[in-house]
Amino acid sequence: xxxxxxxxxxxxxxxxxxxxxxxxxxxxxxxxxxxxxxxxxxxxxxxxxxxxxxxxxxxxxxxxxxxxxxxxxxxxxxxxxxxxxxxxxxxxxxxxxxxxxxxxxxxxxxxxxxxxxxxxxxxxxxxxxxxxxxxxxxxxxxxxxxxxxxxxxxxxxxxxxxxxxxxxxxxxxxxxxxxxxxxxxxxxxxxxxxxxxxxxxxxxxxxxxxxxxxxxxxx
Amino acid sequence: xxxxxxxxxxxxxxxxxxxxxxxxxxxxxxxxxxxxxxxxxxxxxxxxxxxxxxxxxxxxxxxxxxxxxxxxxxxxxxxxxxxxxxxxxxxxxxxxxxxxxxxxxxxxxxxxxxxxxxxxxxxxxxxxxxxxxxxxxxxxxxxxxxxxxxxxxxxxxxxxxxxxxxxxxxxxxxxxxxxxxxxxxxxxxxxxxxxxxxxxxxxxxxxxxxxxxxxxxxx
DNA sequence: CCGCTGTCGACTGTCGCCAGTCCACACCGG
DNA sequence: CCGGTGTGGACTGGCGACAGTCGACAGCGG
Numbered sequence: 001x002x003x004x005x006x007x008x009x010x011x012x013x014x015x016x017x018x019x020x021x022x023x024x025x026x027x028x029x030x031x032x033x034x035x036x037x038x039x040x041x042x043x044x045x046x047x048x049x050x051x052x053x054x055x056x057x058x059x060x061x062x063x064x065x066x067x068x069x070x071x072x073x074x075x076x077x078x079x080x081x082x083x084x085x086x087x088x089x090x091x092x093x094x095x096x097x098x099x100x101x102x103x104x105x106x107x108x109x110x111x112x113x114x115x116x117x118x119x120x121x122x123x124x125x126x127x128x129x130x131x132x133x134x135x136x137x138x139x140x141x142x143x144x145x146x147x148x149x150x151x152x153x154x155x156x157x158x159x160x161x162x163x164x165x166x167x168x169x170x171x172x173x174x175x176x177x178x179x180x181x182x183x184x185x186x187x188x189x190x191x192x193x194x195x196x197x198x199x200x201x202x203x204x205x206x207x208x209x210x211x212x213x214x215x216x217x218x219x
Numbered sequence: 220x221x222x223x224x225x226x227x228x229x230x231x232x233x234x235x236x237x238x239x240x241x242x243x244x245x246x247x248x249x250x251x252x253x254x255x256x257x258x259x260x261x262x263x264x265x266x267x268x269x270x271x272x273x274x275x276x277x278x279x280x281x282x283x284x285x286x287x288x289x290x291x292x293x294x295x296x297x298x299x300x301x302x303x304x305x306x307x308x309x310x311x312x313x314x315x316x317x318x319x320x321x322x323x324x325x326x327x328x329x330x331x332x333x334x335x336x337x338x339x340x341x342x343x344x345x346x347x348x349x350x351x352x353x354x355x356x357x358x359x360x361x362x363x364x365x366x367x368x369x370x371x372x373x374x375x376x377x378x379x380x381x382x383x384x385x386x387x388x389x390x391x392x393x394x395x396x397x398x399x400x401x402x403x404x405x406x407x408x409x410x411x412x413x414x415x416x417x418x419x420x421x422x423x424x425x426x427x428x429x430x431x432x433x434x435x436x437x438x
Numbered sequence: 439c440c441g442c443t444g445t446c447g448a449c450t451g452t453c454g455c456c457a458g459t460c461c462a463c464a465c466c467g468g
Numbered sequence: 469c470c471g472g473t474g475t476g477g478a479c480t481g482g483c484g485a486c487a488g489t490c491g492a493c494a495g496c497g498g
């Protein structure tokens with residue numbers, strides 16, 4: 001019920017810290033899907049005013065972690081299996097564009113090197129949360145390396161929903177985020193074979209959708 | 220009953236109305252790219268409090284119409300030609316997914332019919348703003364008919380940016396939004412030829428990117 | 439026992455206010 | 469004349485309070 005208090009030592013704004021705290025609280029499962037998020041309660045537990053949590057909640061709403069219920073009340077969002085599938089199809093489309101642009105880029109070599117590095121971060125951690133972070137970091141890096149800022153933005157908009165979907169997925173030990181799943185992408189990019197890379201990404205996304213949709217609970 | 224209808228129409232919150240008003244003001248060119256949007260000034264001109272304006276501005280910020288400058292000050296956003304190109308490439312990727320899903324859908328016939336109807340709305344209006352609306356409505360309809368809610372959401376997130384890009388484009392009389400440009404898409408969908416439809420969409424987007432990027436000013 | 443109604447409580451919508459901060463510009467010492 | 473300085477203004481960050489609204493529930497009448 002209580003969210004850890006915010007230390008006043010940080011230089012970022014209260015709104016940003018509240019946002020982070022709330023996001024972490026939701027993503028950590030402290031608030032379950034469907035739970036009502038009251039402004040007064042959150043303001044109390046976060047030690048900030050209602051207006052501040054309000055803005056944070058609105059941000060979370062646009063991120064898709066929170067959805068509006070009756071009378072503007074906000075509750076933690078969840079995804080249906082169908083939505084998970086949809087989500088990963090969109091993601092596949094975006095990342096397919098990313099690999100195409102990376103391959104077509106003159107900085108392809110450097111990009112591939114950066115991706116190699118991101119891949120290395122992948123399965124060294126046993127902590128499931130860290131695995132998820134590393135996986136998302138890899139894919140975000142892929143989008144970034146495309147040099148397409150609009151693509152990065154669109155991808156990040158989906159990131160919140162992805163976290164929800166992954167959170168609902170129970171089996172963290174699945175090889176979904178393993179290194180072997182990502183190496184082929186990098187290799188195809190290094191070869192300059194965009195179509196092969198797209199196929200790999202597509203398969204990767206299909207598998208992930210299947211996996212996480214099966215595990216997503218019907219809210 | 221008149222009382223009921225009045226109360227029903229009055230259900231929209233001040234925040235939503237302020238948001239609409241601000242969006243309209245920016246999109247109508249009343250505020251130019253780079254203009255500073257002061258909370259107090261807007262609160263005064265809109266007749267609402269600063270907090271209300273703030274939330275509307277934050278929303279606009281996430282829509283991409285407004286961007287944060289120094290010390291959190293917000294100003295009307297503009298797009299570089301490069302960003303316009305990026306934007307339309309992302310849009311092409313999303314709409315390509317849309318046409319693929321529409322073609323693969325069992326409701327393809329009905330979808331094609333709905334698109335035919337949307338096409339009919341296209342060039343009957345001489346008013347450039349109406350033309351833009353009809354064009355965006357057609358493409359949004361395309362995304363909606365895919366049945367992929369995440370896709371619709373992602374597309375709508377880009378909508379604001381598209382409007383500014385189109386706004387910067389001077390030549391409203393260009394055949395960019397003409398009916399002839401959109402009919403081939405519908406025809407390919409009716410034939411069930413997804414790849415052809417994707418190619419048409421891709422060309423359409425490339426042309427549009429070229430057109431609007433050339434006209435976008437380097438703010 | 440059932441349905442209606444009035445009241446209470448909780449929550450969000452909205453507002454006005456105070457505090458902190460940064461910028462511009464006039465002012466003063468060299 | 470020039471550079472440092474401080475002072476005023478303007479803007480955003482953040483907060484507490486009031487108002488409107490809807491749901492829940494007890495109480496009353498049939």
